[in-house]
Amino acid sequence: MNKELNTQQKSGRGAAQEMRCSLGFVYLFSYYLLQFCGHTWVFSNMTARFLSFGFDALAGTFYFVGVMMSLCQLLSVLELFHIADGIEECRLFPRLVQVVERNFLLFLIISQEEFQSKTVVCVLFYLWNILHLVRYPYQLMCLISTPSFNMLWARYTLAIPVYILSVITEGISILQVLPYYKSQGTNSVYVSFPYLLLAYLPVLVAGSGLTVQILLKERSQALDSWSRKTKHG
Known part of the structure; x- marks a missing residue:
């Protein structure tokens, strides 16, 4: 009787775990696909406008794609919960840095109409x-x-210099917005907001530096794993 009960309990736990894995697969697939479609729309829209209007299209970038870009960046916060819950295998720190810095820039700086x-x-x-x-x-x-190896290479090699360029551009955007906040006299409780932005710059540099180190380590591990699979294959 006890053996049958234990068997039923193990079977129930196995079925529950299998269902959880299935739901996790469907959820992650839907999330990745939704994000891919959203960013494809933004990239295609920006490129089409640039090809049609040239450099005149740059000024209207946020007006035409800002809502979709903001939605995609807000959804990216869910990825922190994916990692914490274990349904996505990834290091938490680099993803946390990227999510925080992009949402910070988008909603506190780029959202300013000026x-x-x-x-x-x-x-x-x-x-x-x-x-x-x-x-x-x-x-x-x-x-x-x-x-494929090309996708692996792009994910772990091409992404690193692009990420570094994005961090440099984020720093430039912070420096460009400082005169606006200084002219407005916007204050945060005790400290002037421009000084908070200046204080954020070294934090951005430190966080992105650690992120790059982790990305380089992940790249080395991924390429080594690919090499081992190729040799055994």
């Missing part, structure tokens, strides 16, 4: 979208099959 028409906004959006269009197809492929 700043939205600057060229740096268009450059930043392009760099962010390139990173996402490299990452999400790779993660989609990891769920359903084995990614």
